Amino acid sequence: MKKNHQYLYVLAALSLGCLAGWLATGTPPGGSPGLEGEGVARSLAIDALGLELEKKQPAGLRALVEAIGEDAGAGARSSGAILLEDAYRLSADSEVRAAVLAALERLGSPQACAALANIFRLGNEDAAQAATRLSRIEDQDCARQLKAIVEKEERRGELARAALRALGRTRSRAATELCQELCAGTYEGALRREAAEALGRIAERSSVPVLAGLLGVEDDKLRKASIAALGLIRSDASAEALRAHGAKGGLGPVEARLVEEALERQQGRGPSRLR
Numbered sequence: 421m422k423k424n425h426q427y428l429y430v431l432a433a434l435s436l437g438c439l440a441g442w443l444a445t446g447t448p449p450g451g452s453p454g455l456e457g458e459g460v461a462r463s464l465a466i467d468a469l470g471l472e473l474e475k476k477q478p479a480g481l482r483a484l485v486e487a488i489g490e491d492a493g494a495g496a497r498s499s500g501a502i503l504l505e506d507a508y509r510l511s512a513d514s515e516v517r518a519a520v521l522a523a524l525e526r527l528g529s530p531q532a533c534a535a536l537a538n539i540f541r542l543g544n545e546d547a548a549q550a551a552t553r554l555s556r557i558e559d560q561d562c563a564r565q566l567k568a569i570v571e572k573e574e575r576r577g578e579l580a581r582a583a584l585r586a587l588g589r590t591r592s593r594a595a596t597e598l599c600q601e602l603c604a605g606t607y608e609g610a611l612r613r614e615a616a617e618a619l620g621r622i623a624e625r626s627s628v629p630v631l632a633g634l635l636g637v638e639d640d641k642l643r644k645a646s647i648a649a650l651g652l653i654r655s656d657a658s659a660e661a662l663r664a665h666g667a668k669g670g671l672g673p674v675e676a677r678l679v680e681e682a683l684e685r686q687q688g689r690g691p692s693r694l695r
Contacts, residue, residue, distance in 0.1 A: 465487035465488050466488055469485070469488065469503050473507060473510055478510065481511055481516045485523050486519050486522075488500040488504060489522060498529060500527060501529055501531035501534075501535050502535065504527075504532075504535060505535035505538060518546075521536070524553065525553040525554075528559060529559075530561045533562045533565050536553055536554040537565035537569060540554065540569060540583065541569065551585070554586060556589075560594075562590065563587060563590045566583050566584075566590070567594045567595070567598055570583045570587065580611060581610060581614045584599070584611065584615060585617075585618065588617070589618075596619070596622055596624050599627070600626075602615035603616055603619065603630045604630050604633065612634075612639075613642050613645040616631060616634060616646045617645050617648070619649050620651070620653065621652070625657070628658045628661065631646045631650050631661070632646075632650065632661035635647070635665045644678055647665070647678045647679055650662050651681065651682025651685040652685060658686065662686070
């Protein structure tokens, strides 16, 4: 049976529910299981989603979105990612939108990274989730996308902070360099705190001088974030910076305790990650 005939059969005679069953079992209706049948079904899911999105009231989007997300083939990773972004923009259903974000993360292609970045830029209630899923994809394109978002947002605002938080999770060179730049600059305090916390998670020793330089700022929240971050970077230089700060007079009891806890982490006696 040719692909277009199978397609019409699936849409007209079997409905989207049967297509979902085919995808789940790899067995076409009336047929026998096999990888070839499964591949055809996944290809049909991409085609079916494209047609549904052309309708004024598309239906069955969630099943199709999830089917595309399960496909690691080249077609799904490129054209599938583009269709998934379209599905997100056209659907107001929160379940469909959540399925789109999950499917894009599973695809993990450059096109999927771009789609997640575009969804993040919408700035709606899914922005943080889009950034988190973007950060989980082990691809340099994702780190570049997040870095571009932070820079385009002029390094201010909640969107920039969410992108920076996600960028820190990638532990990439781009993340380290940008976070160091932000900490050393004169940007707003909340963004610099996010950058300091990210440097702690990345735990690169090259970040110690930048973080140590923040121990003398007036912003107590930024100082505390830097103390915690230094405690996660195990090196003689970070321990020395913490001891020097703790030896200063005038530290409040909370900050003094944070220094003690950071030094304990240095010696492996405290939590090894930022909360």
